[in-house]
Amino acid sequence: MTVALKADDTASAAHVPASRPLVHLSSVCKWYEQGSIRTVVLAETSLAVEEGQFVVVLGPSGSGKSTLLNLIGAMDTPSSGSVFVAGAELGRSSPAMRTAVRRDKIGFIFQFYNLFPTLTAAENVEAGLEVLGLPRLEVRRRTREYLTSVGLADRAGAFPGQLSGGQQQRVAIARALAKEPPLVLADEPTGNLDRDTGEQIVRLMRDLNDRTGAAFIVVTHNAEIARAAHRVVHILDGQIVET
Amino acid sequence: MRVLERKMLRDLWQIRWRALAVALTVASGVGIYAGTGMAIATGFHTRDVLFQRMGFAELEVQFLPEDVTNLPDLTAVPGVHAIERRLVLPGTVFLPDHSRIAGVLVFLETVPPTIDALEIAAGGPLRAGDFESAVVERSLATFHGFGVGDRIRVQVGEKTYESRIDGVVISPEWLIVTANPDYFVPEKGSVGVVFTSLTRVSDALGFTMVNDLLFRLDPGADARAVKDAVITRVGRLNLERVIAKEEHFIWRHMQLTLEAFQVYVPSLVLMLGSLSFVLTFITVHRLVLDQRKEIGALLALGYGRRRLLGAYLTAGALLGSGGGVIGIGLAFVFRNLYAATTADAIGLQEVIPVVVPRLLAVGFAAAVIGTMAAAALPVARMLRLPPQAIIRAPVSERAGFEAWMRWTRWSMARFPLPVRFGLRNMIRRPGRTLSTILAIGFSLGVAIAYVMSLTSALQTSEQVFAREGWDLTVDFLYPVPLEDLAPIRALSGVTRVEPYFRRFAEIGVGGRYESVKILGVPREDGMKRTVLKAGRALSGRADELLVSQDLARRLGSGSVTGSASGSGAGGNSSLPSSASPERSSRVRS
Structure with a gap:
């Protein structure tokens, strides 16, 4: 699977050699300042994730794992250090560039699904595809394909409120993967689900990781998910302590 | 239709009652603005058509x-x-x-x-x-x-x-x-x-x-030139008045009545416009707050800020257009209502309505632009934040809120719990509370100002009449010798009779002449009282005049030249003061 940045987006992006991994963090810090108080949430963090890897980031609440995910996902900018995703340096790039990276390179899965309640399951998936500027037929094909792959082809017309938590998360996974991005970021994807449903979701993600070749970075405090990972990264108090 | 626009429409449908409230408030603003404007235009148009038709x-x-x-x-x-x-x-x-x-x-x-x-x-x-x-x-x-x-x-x-x-x-x-x-x-x-x-x-x-x-x-005749020529030719008659169409009581009365109505329109429109803006702002702000996770998710999916802002602007435009369309309908209702009410109040039997497309277009455009601006502001404010801060409540906002609530906890510590509960609920969103207070203030302010202005006008007129010392006025067809007033003086209940002499005159400053009634000298202690607004009282010299404020405004300042009809007299007068004029012969009973 190849997803390329649009020409105008890549023009302003800072490039790295082709040998560089899909995700590369170098001495990344993130802090928030409130008056004279500086709260460091991520300190001197370096990490590399290769294409197709299934990486689990484990850590307790408040350890900085979601911040790490937000920086990789171009949802926030680092206070210092550099974050490269698919060749684009996110810390120094423009908001438009970061938008383009999110659009073309990354699929997001959230703990609370963040589906659009007034759109059906199919429309939720379409919402992720439409922004890519794909032809209408292609949007429909991919929507069908990915809803089928998460086992929800028969619920395409249902609104999120009519679906169970597990089904909603599967729609969110379909939405993230239908874009066919090289990288999928999942923030506590099973955090809001019961144990069995959570395991199903993990199996589904792992299966899709194998089938699509997309790299997954899954942030969780549930150690059981780690069993499915190619690699586990432990984070504590804003620092990666083990990888 | 694209998914984002579909989503926005459905979101609007979800808050349809709030959206309807916004649309109706916007509609009221448009309706009042265009409706009252067209009602006033209808009044003038009716006057002009009827005068034309009846050969005024x-x-x-x-x-x-x-x-x-x-x-x-x-x-x-x-x-x-x-x-x-x-x-x-x-x-x-x-x-x-x-x-x-x-x-x-x-x-x-x-x-x-x-x-x-x-x-x-x-x-x-x-x-x-x-x-x-x-x-x-x-x-x-x-x-x-x-x-x-x-x-x-x-x-x-x-x-x-x-x-x-x-x-x-x-x-x-x-x-x-x-x-x-x-x-x-x-x-x-x-x-x-x-x-x-x-x-x-x-x-x-x-x-x-x-x-x-x-x-x-x-x-196409020059009315002023014709008037001057006519006055010259009828100068030897005992002229009472020469009245151009625009000086006729009925013309001026309708002009003033309709213009007076016009005075209140800007304040009404301002109030409703502000209310619409605040209400739209609050509604969209609420919608945006409710949808912050969705907005964050859309950003995560790769939607750009401009695209999202555009979607909310579209929603604002839809609300404004809806309000504008309803407002245009309301404008016709208000026009008919106001025109009919005004016509009924002044006794005008026929109303010939007019449509003023400019007013409708301006009202509609203001509705759309205002609502779009009110919708865009909260979204633009939110979109300045990083996407992750949009999905989660941003640290700075939470900190501000907590500081605010800490202050309220401290300041209300002495109040009983139910009072604290109620007050804190009111002020936990200070912006919205302030908007609500402003909206109420606007509404009450305009209403109170309207009543106060009417009361002021009424009291002013009552005070003016209270100063007058007469109870009855008698007009004569012809000038009468003073001794002929003896039977009136002898009437039971009459304590005092004060004669006045009234004539038509042309009076002017610097070649600019006005047709006026000239009233025989009111005495200092007379029943007809004057209030000096400028200058000094009459000293008794024959070439002095008191002029009404209105006439003083029309004449400007300077040496007055005038002539009274029929007398052949004319000359210069100094302009010592202005006061209010009137009438001819007054009786106190």
């Missing part, structure tokens, strides 16, 4: 009754197209219940008249050769019960004219209910107007006597 006199000359053979030939005056002559006599009308009201008996030389033409409201026209035939102005029918076929008596001086009512008519001179203060005290129906043929008087006298000339001018 473009110039009227009033003088003391004169034999027509003594009148100069005015048809040769350049610009004069036609002249009709009348004898207009004030008197009293006997009502069916044997009471009397002030009246005007108009003897028409031309039947039916073509200048100040009469439109038949009931019955038929005046019969020229029939000495008993009369038609009455509709106020006599509306307020005093006169109908076609009834007999009516009008006393003029010592003579009583009895007539048969052949018709009820509408006259442009009395287009609104009869209450012309040039004649009598203004009150609806307080003047009874009867039209009859001039031949009745001519036959009795053996000659034709008139005191009123109505002029129609040539199209």
Whole structure:
């Protein structure tokens, strides 16, 4: 699977050699300042994730794992250090560039699904595809394909409120993967689900990781998910302590 | 339709009642703005159409009754197209219940008249050769019960004219209910107007006597030049007044009535416009807060800020358009309502509505632009944050909120729990609370200001009348010697009679002349009081004048030149002060 940045987006992006991994963090810090108080949430963090890897980031609440995910996902900018995703340096790039990276390179899965309640399951998936500027037929094909792959082809017309938590998360996974991005970021994807449903979701993600070749970075405090990972990264108090 | 736009429409549908409230508030603003504007335009249009239709006199000359053979030939005056002559006599009308009201008996030389033409409201026209035939102005029918076929008596001086009512008519001179203060005290129906043929008087006298000339001018004629030429030619008559169309009571009264209404429109529009903006802002702000996770998710999916802002702008435009369309509909309702109410209040029987597309377009555009701005502001504010801060409550906002709540906890510690609960609920969103307070303040402010302004106007007029020292006023058809007032002075209950002398005059400063009534000198201790607004009181010199504020404004400042009609006198006067003028002979009982 190849997803390329649009020409105008890549023009302003800072490039790295082709040998560089899909995700590369170098001495990344993130802090928030409130008056004279500086709260460091991520300190001197370096990490590399290769294409197709299934990486689990484990850590307790408040350890900085979601911040790490937000920086990789171009949802926030680092206070210092550099974050490269698919060749684009996110810390120094423009908001438009970061938008383009999110659009073309990354699929997001959230703990609370963040589906659009007034759109059906199919429309939720379409919402992720439409922004890519794909032809209408292609949007429909991919929507069908990915809803089928998460086992929800028969619920395409249902609104999120009519679906169970597990089904909603599967729609969110379909939405993230239908874009066919090289990288999928999942923030506590099973955090809001019961144990069995959570395991199903993990199996589904792992299966899709194998089938699509997309790299997954899954942030969780549930150690059981780690069993499915190619690699586990432990984070504590804003620092990666083990990888 | 694209998914984002579909989503926005469905989101709007989800908050349809709030959206409807916004649309209706916007609609009210548009409706009031365009509706009142069109109502005022309708009033002016109706006046103009009716005056055109009924051939309202473009110039009227009033003088003391004169034999027509003594009148100069005015048809040769350049610009004069036609002249009709009348004898207009004030008197009293006997009502069916044997009471009397002030009246005007108009003897028409031309039947039916073509200048100040009469439109038949009931019955038929005046019969020229029939000495008993009369038609009455509709106020006599509306307020005093006169109908076609009834007999009516009008006393003029010592003579009583009895007539048969052949018709009820509408006259442009009395287009609104009869209450012309040039004649009598203004009150609806307080003047009874009867039209009859001039031949009745001519036959009795053996000659034709008139005191009123109505002029129609040539199209494009210079009304001012014609007026000056007419005044020059009739100078030797005992002129009472020379009135251009725009100076006629009915014209000015309608102009002032409609303009007075216009004064309140901007404040109403401002209030409703502000309310619409605040309400839209609050509604969209609420929607945006509710949707922050969705907005964050859309950003995560790769939607750009401009695209999202565009979607909310579209939603704002939809709301504004909806409100604008409803507002345009409301504008017609308000127009009809206001125009009908105003017409009813002033006694205008016919309303000819007009549509002013400019007002509708401006109202609609303001609705759309205002609503879009109100919708865009909260979204633009949120989109300045990083996407992750949008999905989660941003640290800075939470910190601000906590600091605010800490302050409220501290400041309300002494209050009982229920009070603290209520107050904190009110102020936990200070922006919204402030907006609500402002909205209430606006509404009450405009309403209170409206009532206060009316009360001020009422109190001012009451105070002005309270200063007056007279109880009854008597007008005479002709100037009378002072000794002829003796019977009035001798009347039971009369304690004091103060005579005034009133004439028509042209008065001007620096070549700019105005037609005015000149009133014989009011005394310092007279019943007719004046309030000096500028200058000084009269010192007794013969060349001094007091002028009304309105006239002073029109004249500007400087040395006054004037001439009183018929006297041949003229000269310069200093302009010592301005005050309010009036009337002729006053009686204290």
